[in-house]
Amino acid sequence: MTASRLATGGSAIDRSRPIRFSFDGATVHGFAGDTIASALLAGDVAVVGRSFKYHRPRGIWGAGVEEPNALVDIGGPRATPNTRATTEPARDGLVAKSVNATPNALTDRNAFLDRFARFIPAAFYYKTFMWPDWHRFEPRIRAMAGLGTVDADWTSPGTADQINHHCDVLVVGAGPAGLAAARLASGAGLTVTLVDDQQSPGGSLGHRAGEIDGKPAAVWVKETIDELAVGGHLILPSTTAFGIYDHNLAGLNQRHFNGRPDTLWRVRPRQIVLAAGAIERPLPFANNDLPGILSADAALAYLRRHAVLVGRRIVVATNNDSAYEVAGALAEVGAEVRLVDIRRDGMPAAPANVPLVKGRSLASASGKLRVDGVTLDDGTRFDADCVLVSGGWTPTIHLFGQARGKLAWSEARAAFLPGDPVDGIAVVGAAAGAVSLSDVFTGAGPAFAPLGQTKAPLPRSTGPEATGGILPAWPILGSKGRIWIDYQNDVTVKDVELAARENFVSVEHLKRYTTLGMATDQGKTSNLPGLALMAGITGRTVPEVGTTTYRPPFTPVPLASFAGARVGELMAPVRRLPLENVHRSSGAVFQEYGGWLRPAHYGGYADAERSIADEARRARQSVALFDGSTLGKIEVIGPQAAAFVDFLYYNTMSTLKPGRCRYGFMLSENGVVFDDGVLVRLDEHRFVVSCSSSHVSAVHARLEEWRQDRFGRGAVYIHNATAEMATLTVSGPNSRKLLETLGLGLSLDDADLPHMAIGHGSYAGDEVRVARVSFTGDRSYEISIRADRAEPLWAQLRQAGQAFDAVVIGLEALMILRAEKGFIVIGKDTDGTTLPRDLGVDGPRVKRQTEFVGRRSLFTEEASCDNRMQLVGLAVPQGEAPLPTGAHGIKRIDGRLRSQGFVTSSYQSPTLGRPVALGLIERGATRHGETIDTQHLGKISKATITAPCAFDPAGDRLHA
């Protein structure tokens, strides 16, 4: 037994609440307030995982977000892969498993890989498995590499809350600097939001010595937090500020430990104060990745917060002053501690009972599954069950970097510090390079200066002061053994050297080539040593090499946080019909069509194809009822309305008489058909654009754009009335007879209401508009009525329809009916190249003298070339099945198959008793009667090009 729990102490743990959880199948004991890591340490579990590539045994390194090694998969209903054991609270019954280890971390069966490490350096896999095909090797290699495992069947227990929040000052970090800044901001009358990723505030004050305003640090922390809470400020513990985005939007992820998904906060402060502290760096020596080698500061945190003593015989190796307090504290509780400092002079006095070796560094560590000793650069060997290292401090300036803040290299601190100020962001405390509490507090003063003067006094440090002496100890070439730079990605000094040799000397290339600084920890401990090594190899300074780009998130954020409530149908809400429930009770089967939820057919789920065919056949026999409420109804009103629709439509519309309708195209400026539909002229200055159901919002936006750009406010007014009105369609030879039974109060006589005309009537006191337009090819009436009054009308249509053997049809049957007639659906029977001429409508291009959208594009070389794809009908030989939609018309050029167009719509017509199809075929309009080959999934069949209309080409049924 080496690491152990002390009998007393531990500010974070509650010894009255023991807990038990499992790690790799074994039971681990702990107390409330433990993290998984502190409990594992207390139980002397040294090996907690295996490394990414070589499957090396790895132990706990740190005590916070920087942890590169101790990742665990949490199982159960709150399953999370790759959780840092150092930040995950231990709780009763939790099931944790080490990552990248089979069957467990201690006896991983892929551990043999490490013996071949010298043959698999950086980029080994890229270079080796190229022939014959990477994909043949990929599954096995992927299975061996990697970290945690995602459970594909896991579903979130709920949706994450997302909260938008505004405040004057957002303080990131509740250590001494953050607390001081928050208190001063509060004293200036500003609203403060204080976030900290730990469960309890205080930051380094939780384990480092300090006395503030004459009080112990812990007391000062509590008083400050209480004062802020009383002042009504928002304090968010267990919350990580993971990103700063444009215009100083800060993203926070708040954790809950009761099973609730995390909460995403979007905070827009006037000023951001970054007080995120600093992260301790490792030291370079051979086998510096062995379990039992920890960050010195982490060991102090485990001691003072969790009463965990990380070893009995401890070597503390350092290049800076901060490890001296650690060595002293460990010696005080009875550990045998030896301090090795790289410096010869300028260091603090050695703590009591701690022998100090000056001017020496560690050359190597030894041990198999945990460290058992170290050898110094002069050959001296010390036995040790734990090695603590401090290679200096890397300020946590990630968020400052994300906000495009420039960094400045500090020789004195051997670190990058914030450079030129960024508007709206101040960096304070250790993140700004401050070391002593006095410096921290002085720096916190001006953090929010742009927003006001504070009345609160500056806190004063009245206790011992930390010093920041440091002699850089970067990894260098030529050292013996394998020296780890990046623990998480198994990047060693040799890998960086290889990258340099192959000219991946840019820091961004270094990262991609070696994976240095990738994955869940994003190089929080490794980036600086890595780029300092690259600087040394290439004869540059550290700032000349520079850092990789800082990007959000600072720590991993669950996708559930970003998704929030936008899951499932809420991700893209469907539009619904006013009569949806009525249709459901009639056995409608609903599908989404262009954003609308509409009845596909009314035959239940059993035999959809037969129901659809039945609806399409009966619709031609007597009368069909169809809910066409999705059809666009965009009103264009105003003195310039006629000129406006002329400009928007390809066809001249201003010559339309009030009370009449005209079919036409809208084009894009590149001449392509954008939408088709019927335009209704209600009166001199009022039109209704009846656009395709799925294009309503796009057409509306387009009308608005041209209105505002070209016509102006007073000229035209546009009102989208689509949702206000339901449109019920009555179609078929007996449609007029059925309509006559309703008594709508308007003449249905063909002289008064001919095809392409509208009439006004009323139903149960509500105004109805009856339009004689047809998408079926049969005599049809579209009745538009207030959406909330449509239900009785629909009911009466169905009731009265019984006498005529009326059939209610869904969209699938309508698609068959319109395809029989050769009526197109834009975007289905046309694509992004289809010009009006390709659909056989060339008149307006030739005849129109007035300007319209897309006009010039119809006179280009491309528009006039003779091998364009044109709309045709396609017939198959007697007895054959319908062509597959998407099948290509093919031809042979020099013996090779080439596409000459494709099938856009294809159905079995129950009325005609044969398939009907539409397609876009090269020069199709001039090739009627020609038989071509079509191919679909390798199968070739014949089709004959015909006119698009296969049913009632003379159009007699419109008037029958």
Next chain:
Amino acid sequence: MQLFPCPFCGPRDETEFHYGGDAGNIRPDGADVPIDRWANYLYLRSNPKGAAREIWVHMNCGEFFVMERDTVTHKVLSSAALDGEHVA
């Protein structure tokens, strides 16, 4: 996420806006516009580094407007209605 000032609604989240194109890209009328000119109008964009004048539409109120933005810093320099009457 950026905050854009709609001249009619004030500062709003960028997700409420759509980009409309370069401001000042005047449409040439006529079937006989020189083809280069028409192609410029249709396809050629200036894509400046730094200050850019752009048309945006605030989807919530439906109004198109001119916004000047710095494409490097994403700072909004000005925002005004098409007729210049409303200035945010």
